[in-house]
Amino acid sequence: MQTIGELLVLLGTVAFAVTAVLAVVDRGIDLFGAIVLGIITAVGGGTIRDLILDVPVFWAIDTSYIWVALMASVFAFLARSVLARKHMNSLFLYIDALGAALFAVQGTVKVWDYGFGLPFAPVMLGVATAIGGGLIRDVLAGRRNLLMSRELYAVPITLGCVLLTLILSYLPEYRYYGSLGCFALIFGLRAGVIYWQLIVPDWFTTKAR
Amino acid sequence: MQTIGELLVLLGTVAFAVTAVLAVVDRGIDLFGAIVLGIITAVGGGTIRDLILDVPVFWAIDTSYIWVALMASVFAFLARSVLARKHMNSLFLYIDALGAALFAVQGTVKVWDYGFGLPFAPVMLGVATAIGGGLIRDVLAGRRNLLMSRELYAVPITLGCVLLTLILSYLPEYRYYGSLGCFALIFGLRAGVIYWQLIVPDWFTTKAR
Amino acid sequence: MQTIGELLVLLGTVAFAVTAVLAVVDRGIDLFGAIVLGIITAVGGGTIRDLILDVPVFWAIDTSYIWVALMASVFAFLARSVLARKHMNSLFLYIDALGAALFAVQGTVKVWDYGFGLPFAPVMLGVATAIGGGLIRDVLAGRRNLLMSRELYAVPITLGCVLLTLILSYLPEYRYYGSLGCFALIFGLRAGVIYWQLIVPDWFTTKAR
Numbered sequence: 001m002q003t004i005g006e007l008l009v010l011l012g013t014v015a016f017a018v019t020a021v022l023a024v025v026d027r028g029i030d031l032f033g034a035i036v037l038g039i040i041t042a043v044g045g046g047t048i049r050d051l052i053l054d055v056p057v058f059w060a061i062d063t064s065y066i067w068v069a070l071m072a073s074v075f076a077f078l079a080r081s082v083l084a085r086k087h088m089n090s091l092f093l094y095i096d097a098l099g100a101a102l103f104a105v106q107g108t109v110k111v112w113d114y115g116f117g118l119p120f121a122p123v124m125l126g127v128a129t130a131i132g133g134g135l136i137r138d139v140l141a142g143r144r145n146l147l148m149s150r151e152l153y154a155v156p157i158t159l160g161c162v163l164l165t166l167i168l169s170y171l172p173e174y175r176y177y178g179s180l181g182c183f184a185l186i187f188g189l190r191a192g193v194i195y196w197q198l199i200v201p202d203w204f205t206t207k208a209r
Numbered sequence: 210m211q212t213i214g215e216l217l218v219l220l221g222t223v224a225f226a227v228t229a230v231l232a233v234v235d236r237g238i239d240l241f242g243a244i245v246l247g248i249i250t251a252v253g254g255g256t257i258r259d260l261i262l263d264v265p266v267f268w269a270i271d272t273s274y275i276w277v278a279l280m281a282s283v284f285a286f287l288a289r290s291v292l293a294r295k296h297m298n299s300l301f302l303y304i305d306a307l308g309a310a311l312f313a314v315q316g317t318v319k320v321w322d323y324g325f326g327l328p329f330a331p332v333m334l335g336v337a338t339a340i341g342g343g344l345i346r347d348v349l350a351g352r353r354n355l356l357m358s359r360e361l362y363a364v365p366i367t368l369g370c371v372l373l374t375l376i377l378s379y380l381p382e383y384r385y386y387g388s389l390g391c392f393a394l395i396f397g398l399r400a401g402v403i404y405w406q407l408i409v410p411d412w413f414t415t416k417a418r
Numbered sequence: 419m420q421t422i423g424e425l426l427v428l429l430g431t432v433a434f435a436v437t438a439v440l441a442v443v444d445r446g447i448d449l450f451g452a453i454v455l456g457i458i459t460a461v462g463g464g465t466i467r468d469l470i471l472d473v474p475v476f477w478a479i480d481t482s483y484i485w486v487a488l489m490a491s492v493f494a495f496l497a498r499s500v501l502a503r504k505h506m507n508s509l510f511l512y513i514d515a516l517g518a519a520l521f522a523v524q525g526t527v528k529v530w531d532y533g534f535g536l537p538f539a540p541v542m543l544g545v546a547t548a549i550g551g552g553l554i555r556d557v558l559a560g561r562r563n564l565l566m567s568r569e570l571y572a573v574p575i576t577l578g579c580v581l582l583t584l585i586l587s588y589l590p591e592y593r594y595y596g597s598l599g600c601f602a603l604i605f606g607l608r609a610g611v612i613y614w615q616l617i618v619p620d621w622f623t624t625k626a627r
Contacts, residue, residue: 025624026624027566027624028566028568028623028624029565029566029623029624030568030618030622030623030624031618031622031623032565032572032573032576032618032622033565033566033572036565036572037565039542047470051260051469051470052256052260052266052269054263054265054472056472057470057535059535059538059539060470060534060535060539061535063535063536063537063538063539066535066538066542067538080624116269117266117268117269117270117272117275118272119272120268120272120275120276121268121269121272124248124275135349139348139349139557140553140557140563140565140566141565141566142562142566144351145349147238147241147242147245147246147349147350148236148237148238148242148349148350148351150237150239154241154242154245155241158241200239200240200241204239204240204241205237205238205239205240206234206235206236206237206238206239206289260469261465261469261475261478263472263474325478326475326477326478326479326481326484327481328481329477329481329484329485330477330478330481333457333484344558348557348558353560354558356447356450356451356454356455356558356559357445357446357447357451357558357559357560359446359448363450363451363454364450367450409448409449409450413448413449413450414446414447414448414449415443415444415445415446415447415448415498
């Protein structure tokens with residue numbers, strides 16, 4: 001299972017690096033900027049988590065995450081005209097959803113296992129693992145980020161992290177299936193949001209003046 | 210005194226979360242974004258301080274700060290139309306000034322007690338405790354932040370932190386009254402700035418071209 | 419040699435603080451904001467490096483970096499009309515290049531000496547030491563940062579950090595001359611970029627739409 005889990009996180013890393021490059025490519029960027037933003041997006045969330053958790057950053061222990069993010073960023077930059085086509089682009093939205101679900105579950109479990117700041121920190125840092133890299137990318141690229149958007153991106157992630165923290169707290173014997181279930185929940189909700197283009201209902205939103 | 214100090218910092222946490230939500234609510238934001246920005250504003254400055262100080266982040270040790278920031282953010286989002294009225298809004302400016310004064314004094318004393326980077330770090334991280342969360346909020350919300358504004362926000366805070374560091378260095382026996390005095394100084398100066406709408410004099414400012 | 423190295427890093431600190439103030443001075447900023455942005459630019463990159471490396475931040479151990487950055491920022495603010503003249507401004511571009519080359523080499527060697535995340539981390543954190551402070555400055559000042567620009571700023575730095583990491587890995591006996599050589603390489607490339615106003619070739623860049 002360890003190996004499958006690691007492979008999935010590497011897949012999430014690829015997804016985040018590729019979608020990051022595709023997200024900034026229309027703002028006028030060079031290969032170097034694309035690589036930096038690709039790597040930051042892929043490992044930034046986990047880096048924030050590990051800094052706050054005060055454990056060694058994961059990519060310094062296993063540098064394959066950097067290697068994979070680097071290759072994926074270069075690939076995305078070179079293949080950008082193909083990848084940016086409409087059906088390819090929506091394929092990558094689903095792969096990004098896969099990455100976000102994986103990172104959220106992995107982050108929540110890691111923080112829980114350290115017994116850090118229970119019960120809030122596993123949720124907060126699980127969400128940070130999934131969305132932190134994208135937030136830094138958007139700040140550096142001068143883009144409007146997901147906190148200021150009505151797309152349902154962080155809400156499904158947060159629901160999954162809350163549910164997983166509850167399972168780890170009250171049903172620790174279901175840790176394995178609970179992780180799988182919360183992964184499926186986040187991915188399923190995100191896939192639904194992407195497919196039906198759902199947005200946050202008016203009642204939960206304020207209008208920009 | 211410990212209990213009163215903790216209560217005051219919790220009050221500062223409420224103030225920062227509420228003013229954060231009110232600050233971003235007119236940019237079009239959903240409940241989730243309001244909660245994230247409310248919590249980040251309330252605990253972000255202290256988190257930067259603790260990361261640089263290399264001590265466990267305060268909200269992981271006592272999660273009541275997160276709980277309080279979460280409740281205050283939800284409350285501010287739901288009650289935004291009442292809270293945004295003119296006299297309520299200026300009331301919250303004073304409560305924000307209270308929070309900033311409390312966080313600055315608490316941050317300075319904490320860094321001093323660790324003997325960290327004397328004599329600069331207590332001032333720098335005291336100021337960071339008070340303004341760091343607001344800076345992250347403004348960057349994420351795409352707002353012009355206080356460093357680029359002529360409002361006298363950080364200057365009174367810095368004066369208080371410098372004075373408190375001097376007292377802790379040369380008059381350690383006045384630690385208690387010195388903390389109270391610097392708190393009163395920062396709050397008093399901020400209240401004066403808010404009441405008389407003072408700005409940085411021309412001589413200390415460059416014109417935007 | 420230690421003393422010369424330290425003097426050079428202090429010179430780099432002065433260069434970064436002064437160029438930071440000159441970079442933001444035309445956006446309308448007060449003396450306090452200039453000092454904060456000057457200090458953040460001068461020590462921000464090294465702070466990110468030390469946080470990720472999980473070692474005490476360098477300016478807490480030797481506070482002269484803060485003192486020097488503070489003095490340089492005040493000086494730059496007061497002397498801004500003289501310093502912003504055309505020939506002075508281009509002089510500071512070269513001094514900034516000197517600072518970037520020094521910080522990159524020093525950051526790479528420091529991370530290498532901790533054996534941290536080899537072989538990627540020395541390059542990543544060497545680059546972060548050199549450009550991190552400027553990125554934070556540009557985010558806080560609302561400026562377009564170097565990642566979104568076609569100026570060849572980070573590429574020469576990255577080349578130097580990669581070459582130095584290779585030398586430290588495969589030719590450790592040339593550590594001293596390798597450091598000098600990579601410093602000269604970065605500074606020479608940057609000086610050439612500034613002198614001939616080189617930009618990233620079209621082929622490596624996407625157009626802003």
